[in-house]
Each structure stands twice: as C-alpha cells, then as structure tokens.
Amino acid sequence: MIIEISITAVEVLKTLDDDLITTVPVMTEVCHILLKRRGVDAQLKFIAGYKRGAFELYYFENCEKGRLEALMQKYRALPMDLADASLVLLAEHLGHGRILSTDQRDFYTYRWKNTEPFTNLFL
Numbered sequence: 001m002i003i004e005i006s007i008t009a010v011e012v013l014k015t016l017d018d019d020l021i022t023t024v025p026v027m028t029e030v031c032h033i034l035l036k037r038r039g040v041d042a043q044l045k046f047i048a049g050y051k052r053g054a055f056e057l058y059y060f061e062n063c064e065k066g067r068l069e070a071l072m073q074k075y076r077a078l079p080m081d082l083a084d085a086s087l088v089l090l091a092e093h094l095g096h097g098r099i100l101s102t103d104q105r106d107f108y109t110y111r112w113k114n115t116e117p118f119t120n121l122f123l
Contacts, residue, residue: 038080
C-alpha cells in the first residue's frame with residue numbers, strides 16, 4: 001500500500017495490516033509539515049519510525065523522469081506537485097492504487113497508468 005502520512009492519518013494507520021511504502025518527496029513534505037505544525041519532536045518521531053522500518057521507500061529511476069514531467073504537465077491545473085507525481089509513479093510500479101492520504105481532492109482526480117483511479121483507505 002502507498003502511504004502519504006499526516007497527523008490525522010495516524011489513527012487509520014493503526015487499523016491497517018499492509019506493508020507501507022512511500023517516496024522521498026513525500027517524506028520530505030511530511031517532515032516539513034510536521035516541523036511547521038507540530039515541532040521538531042514530531043518530525044524526529046516520524047524519522048525514528050522510518051529507522052525502525054515502519055515503512056519502506058521507493059526510489060524512482062532515471063528512466064521515469066519523462067513520466068514525472070508528463071504527469072505534472074497533465075495535472076498542472078490542480079497543480080500536481082513532485083510528491084503527488086511520485087506517488088502516481090509508485091502506484092504504476094506496484095500495479096495498484098491503494099493509498100492512505102488526507103488529500104481528498106487530488107487523489108480522486110489523479111489516475112495511475114492514465115486510467116486507473118486510486119482507492120483512498122483514509123475514507
């Protein structure tokens with residue numbers, strides 16, 4: 001399962017039995033939000049979870065650069081940021097769009113493999 005973590009998603013996480021995976025751009029965004037809204041301790045707790053193996057990271061390949069650009073171009077009206085584009089790439093890599101995200105708007109709009117909708121487990 002793909003994951004975009006936020007403070008409000010923590011309770012939902014406790015109910016899941018899936019292996020968790022995210023991307024470096026999402027991790028960066030989460031750290032920024034945690035630091036801004038909850039302070040350094042929340043950010044460090046998130047990093048400690050990563051260190052313990054609470055989730056894995058997907059690193060996109062150089063050959064996926066064009067796909068990142070195409071996605072961000074396609075959804076420029078939203079706009080799509082790098083973190084969201086990286087999650088679409090991850091869904092395409094995994095072959096499913098099961099995601100845990102508090103982003104109610106964008107992940108109803110985004111499509112992996114251009115046609116497949118995401119299933120947001122946060123709802």
